[in-house]
Amino acid sequence: MRALTLLPAILVGAVAACGESKNSRPASERTPASAVSDTTAGASARAVFVYDTASTYIAEIWDTDSSAQAAAVTHARRAPPGSQSPRAVVVLRAYNGQRVVRLTRWDTPEAAAAYAAVAHTGVPAARYVEELSVRSLGRKAGQPLVLDTSMAAQFSQFTMRRKAPVDTLQAMAAGMAGGMVQAEPTLKLISTLTARDSSVVAFVGVWDNPKGFEVFAERKTFTAKPYWEPFAGNEHHMMAVVAASTRM
Numbered sequence: 288m289r290a291l292t293l294l295p296a297i298l299v300g301a302v303a304a305c306g307e308s309k310n311s312r313p314a315s316e317r318t319p320a321s322a323v324s325d326t327t328a329g330a331s332a333r334a335v336f337v338y339d340t341a342s343t344y345i346a347e348i349w350d351t352d353s354s355a356q357a358a359a360v361t362h363a364r365r366a367p368p369g370s371q372s373p374r375a376v377v378v379l380r381a382y383n384g385q386r387v388v389r390l391t392r393w394d395t396p397e398a399a400a401a402y403a404a405v406a407h408t409g410v411p412a413a414r415y416v417e418e419l420s421v422r423s424l425g426r427k428a429g430q431p432l433v434l435d436t437s438m439a440a441q442f443s444q445f446t447m448r449r450k451a452p453v454d455t456l457q458a459m460a461a462g463m464a465g466g467m468v469q470a471e472p473t474l475k476l477i478s479t480l481t482a483r484d485s486s487v488v489a490f491v492g493v494w495d496n497p498k499g500f501e502v503f504a505e506r507k508t509f510t511a512k513p514y515w516e517p518f519a520g521n522e523h524h525m526m527a528v529v530a531a532s533t534r535m
Contacts, residue, residue: 335433336377336531338491340421342392343399344480345373346442346489347406347413353384359411363389364530369405371398375533377434379442379526382497386524388442389413390491392533396420396483417444417487419480423461425468426476434493436528441492441499443523450485456518457481457488464490471502488519499525 347367349359363378373391380387393399399418406416426432434440445460447453461479468477473495480489492499500523 331535333533333535334531335435335533336375336390336392336528337533338432338434338476338478339374339392340424340432340478342374342394342421343396344419344421345391345393345399345403345406346415346417346419347389347391347409348415348417348442349387349411350414351381351385351387356380356384356387359387360529362409362411363387367391367402367406368408369402371401372534373398373402375531377531378529379440380529381524381526383524386442386526388526390442400483415444415487417489418483419487419489420483421478422457422481422488423465423479424476425465425478427468427474430475430493432476434528434531436531438528439494439497439499440526440528441490441494441523442526443521444487444489445519445521447486447488447519449518452518453481453485453488460488460490473499473502490523494525497525497527501525 347363349363351359360378360380367373367376367389371393374394375392377390378387379390391399391402393402396418403416403418406413424432445456447456457479464477464479468474474492475495476491476493478491480491481487482489494500
């Protein structure tokens, strides 16, 4: 389900429910992060998702419910379709059962675009396939640019009502996100990304615990009519990192 016009996963005033412990994920998901290494056949791989701010990313997003999420996770853990392999893959599942995300990192914009053209062919089909580039990054001192299966992550997005003000919204969101990562002890890393077609501004974050951005709701950080309301709707989830791999 969508969580619209609440608070951005990172700047959010109300949270997609997530009180689950990191260690309460199904046993089938508590496997080495290299479970996605079938996407890196023929090359050595690290069991982490290395986040490179110069790369292009593809986000595939499946809507699920509690009964369908496991099948979507199984699908997302398989090698993505197409003849080219991504440099890195991470699979995320929402703690509330409502979403699965596969984020792939590509060496060139051309490789990412070629993959985006075939990504819709999967079954179940993703609701969104988004080609994203990194616009900003904030992190705690010493925080490595990796995601692994010990982490609680966020993935969220503003879906633009009008594409024209995407740069304005991106600048506002990035500025606030940078301050948040410095002020909030439990937020370790937050990055903003923008779709190539200016339809989406997305967030990837790393938190100390699955409650994540619920701290902003508890503190009533934002008003009932948040700053992005004139520009975009918002969807946000706290997620478990199910699998991660980077081809070396």
